[in-house]
Amino acid sequence: MSNNKRDNTANIDALLASVTEEMLGGDFELQFQEQGLRVERILLELVRPDPIQPRRVLPESIHQRFHENRLTPSQALRELVQSAQISARQRGQPFEGLLDLLPDPEDDTEPDQKSKKSPEEILLTDLVNLAITIRDDGQVNPLTVVDVTEGVSKQFRIETGERRYWASWLLRDFIPAYAGDGMIPCITIPQEMASPFRQAKENTARSGLSAVAMARQAALLLLTVHGYELPAYSVNNDFYRQALDLDLRGKREYTTEILSAMGGISKVHFSRFKSLLRLSDEALDLADRYAIDEGKLRHVLRLSPEHHLEMLKQIIAFGLTSNQVKELCEQEFDEDGIEESDNSYRPSRQSLQFAKLFIQASTSSPNEIAQVLLTQENDIEIARARLQATKRLIEQVEDCLK
DSSP states (O other): OOTTBOOOHHHHHHHHHHSOTTTTSSOHHHHHHHTTOOEEEEEGGGEEOOTTOSSOSSOHHHHHHHHTTSSOHHHHHHHHHHHHHHHHHHTTOOOSSGGGGSOOTTOOOOGGGSOOOOHHHHHHHHHHHHHHHHHHHOOOSOEEEEEOOBTTBOOEEEEEOHHHHHHHHHHHHTSTTOOOOSEEEEEEEOGGGOOHHHHHHHHHHSTTOOHHHHHHHHHHHHHHHTTBOOOSSOOOHHHHHGGGGOOSGGGGGGHHHHHHHTTSOOHHHHHHHHHGGGSOHHHHHHHHHTTOOHHHHHHHTTSOGGGHHHHHHHHHHHTOOHHHHHHHHHOOGGGSOOOOSSTTOOOOHHHHHHHHHHHTGGGSOHHHHHHHHHHHHSOHHHHHHHHHHHHHHHHHHHHHHO
């Protein structure tokens, strides 16, 4: 066994035995109390998110810098707010205070008349709504945290409930008239009881888990049962990609528990999710950010890695369906349907894709295309320059068709 593994079959058996179906569903607080665990209030500063949690609450770039201790929680949220403000301003719907993100009952504008929000705006709006709910109703569901205290320095790592953690920070530092005590209710788990299976079960039981997050989740469970040490620090995609060399066949005795923790999916779907880790880093980030579904991403894997990001951008910009993505990704130079007068001539893949998308342009939303262009360029003048360049290209194409 390599250095990054450990022979812990007995520990895994004990872990799985403790994570029963009853423990993974229903009233978490009551079940933990029956095991001698109780809810306690912990100072927010002593709690930290799990750096290898498959579900990314914050955008990847902020997530990495936060877990590398280059950003405090407040700084991380401030970057999220600023990013959302830039996106909102670019689409002509700016906001100043966070409470401006809450629904306006007097706004009778039809939803389809509003330009589509960026992922950062959607995330921030969700966190603001959660923060207001906590402020008004209290935190009904406590976090589950693992006691990772070393010496006299108290520290707790979140196992489940990271969104509630960030909403609590948002409420404390960004929502006006906060009157809390800076404490957060938690169920504290001893370190020996920490369970990636319990974490996976809650992840998959809640809405919004992207296909890329499912891929990371599959990787963590495989790495766990194959004896890999799970780090307590930030990792890159290569850590999860170690699971590409592992499979369920090698640990058949854990197959049922793994598939159950993943939401009761089949072996085929498990393999499909895991295979998404073959996407390039940039494509993984974009697919996670825009929650591109597995049915589209599986076709992107047919392309070479250097084409992954470009295809993802086209999926987002044109709102491509799974069938459209499949057609584009399967398209080979010899199967493009273009009659060639010169056998030595082969159009580039980019030209073929552009022509295909141009044919399908009638199904695209101008607002969505404009929003994606702004998001990708992050500068309205550059976005306009790109558009002007595309106009000139179309005019030149028209001249070629005369």
